[in-house]
Amino acid sequence: MTxxxxxxxxxxxxxxxxxxxxxxxxxxxxxxxxxxxxSANLSKIETGKRGFDEKKLPLFCEIFKLxxxxxxxxxISEKFANKVYYENVDETVFKLAEQKVKYLIKNDKH
Amino acid sequence: MTxxxxxxxxxxxxxxxxxxxxxxxxxxxxxxxxxxxxSANLSKIETGKRGFDEKKLPLFCEIFKLxxxxxxxxxISEKFANKVYYENVDETVFKLAEQKVKYLIKNDKH
DNA sequence: GCTAATTTTGTCATTTAATGACAAGAATAT
DNA sequence: ATATTCTTGTCATTAAATGACAAAATTAGC
Numbered sequence: 001m002t003x004x005x006x007x008x009x010x011x012x013x014x015x016x017x018x019x020x021x022x023x024x025x026x027x028x029x030x031x032x033x034x035x036x037x038x039s040a041n042l043s044k045i046e047t048g049k050r051g052f053d054e055k056k057l058p059l060f061c062e063i064f065k066l067x068x069x070x071x072x073x074x075x076i077s078e079k080f081a082n083k084v085y086y087e088n089v090d091e092t093v094f095k096l097a098e099q100k101v102k103y104l105i106k107n108d109k110h
Numbered sequence: 111m112t113x114x115x116x117x118x119x120x121x122x123x124x125x126x127x128x129x130x131x132x133x134x135x136x137x138x139x140x141x142x143x144x145x146x147x148x149s150a151n152l153s154k155i156e157t158g159k160r161g162f163d164e165k166k167l168p169l170f171c172e173i174f175k176l177x178x179x180x181x182x183x184x185x186i187s188e189k190f191a192n193k194v195y196y197e198n199v200d201e202t203v204f205k206l207a208e209q210k211v212k213y214l215i216k217n218d219k220h
Numbered sequence: 221g222c223t224a225a226t227t228t229t230g231t232c233a234t235t236t237a238a239t240g241a242c243a244a245g246a247a248t249a250t
Numbered sequence: 251a252t253a254t255t256c257t258t259g260t261c262a263t264t265a266a267a268t269g270a271c272a273a274a275a276t277t278a279g280c
């Protein structure tokens with residue numbers, strides 16, 4: 001069963017990594033080696049005890065033939081969500097952030 | 111001229127701090143002392159060369175009689191915006207993050 | 221213009237957070 | 251029950267954020 005990767009609908013990044021890995025029937029050790037990392041740490045990533053290092057995303061996407069932009073978005077949005085959730089910030093923070101990005105773009109390259 | 115602080119409409123946090131400080135006619139040195147920090151570093155904050163340390167936000171809000179929640183939102187949204195802007199992430203990242211927060215809340219305390 | 225006060229910039233030390241690495245225990249599979 | 255795979259705990263290492271200080275640049279008052 002292949003996944004349609006552009007409409008990623010996932011609980012969290014760790015679960016997603018695990019699913020991709022299982023689909024290929026790879027062990028943690030194997031995937032960890034491909035990603036040049038410790039299998040123990042990859043385990044922590046899949047179980048949500050650590051975040052996935054953004055620097056390894058290009059390699060990760062290459063391995064699983066995923067769009068880097070999409071995955072970057074997934075990863076970053078997850079970090080944002082965790083921050084907002086665990087620090088009890090109002091969700092309007094995202095509307096604000098959107099405005100601020102627009103402001104940054106408008107005042108670009110001056 | 112007093113500012114209505116609940117409808118904070120600001121370019122960026124640094125400019126806002128500077129405005130508040132100028133309104134009180136305080137020097138960098140004075141405000142920095144109140145915030146228990148170096149005036150040189152406060153200068154960098156006001157000119158956008160550094161971020162404001164979130165840990166100092168409660169004290170900051172007390173000094174200027176601001177709502178902590180509002181300011182926290184401002185500060186965090188700015189960090190999000192910078193990340194998205196400087197790493198060229200699509201702005202849909204905020205929609206995604208919102209969904210993920212909802213997911214986290216839904217699966218709360220289990 | 222001169223002087224003092226204020227602000228900015230540069231640099232390096234210190235602290236803090238993220239990640240790496242390894243060992244040992246727990247769970248799973250054969 | 252043995253080997254394999256996965257998880258957990260811990261500590262080392264790395265990288266990022268912040269603190270601290272000196273000196274240059276700017277501004278304000280005279």
